[in-house]
Amino acid sequence: MISDTTKKPATTVAAARCKRDMGFTIVEMLVSMVVFSIAVVMLTTIFSLVQTAQQNALYFTIATHAARSELDRLRSTGYASLSYGTTYPFTSSLPSTLPANSTGNTVVAAAAPTYAPDSKKIDVTVTYPLGGITKTVTISGYVDPPSGDNT
16 A cells, blocks of 8 residues: 555644634734824825915915906006005905905015116015915016106
8 A cells, every 4th residue: 555645634734724714813904004004194194285285376376366467457557657665555456265364565666777767666465374474476567658758
């Protein structure tokens, strides 16, 4: 009789099969829970940062649009109606989508001599609070005197 020495005893095979069928160990479960928790915290943090950046960009866009609109409005009033050194507040006409306590001011000054000595420079500033920080958007433009008028 030839004996097969490669076969494992039945008890060893049954024990191995039983150990395989038991599932995950407590250590494996804890490690997977820690990894999953870290991933959730990271995703939540990234989501929060993206949302804040999106809000910052929205307020900046709204403030820039408001400043450009005010600059265009002042240009359309004409050169003669703008006095040097005058500040024109336009806080009341700022969009309501900007945060509370936002302000808008326009200052008319003499243009730099290198640009055009008779031109008037208009600096439009919109200031808005954002997360404890005051953000400012400033746009500058020039209004030239009418042709032939150097006053």
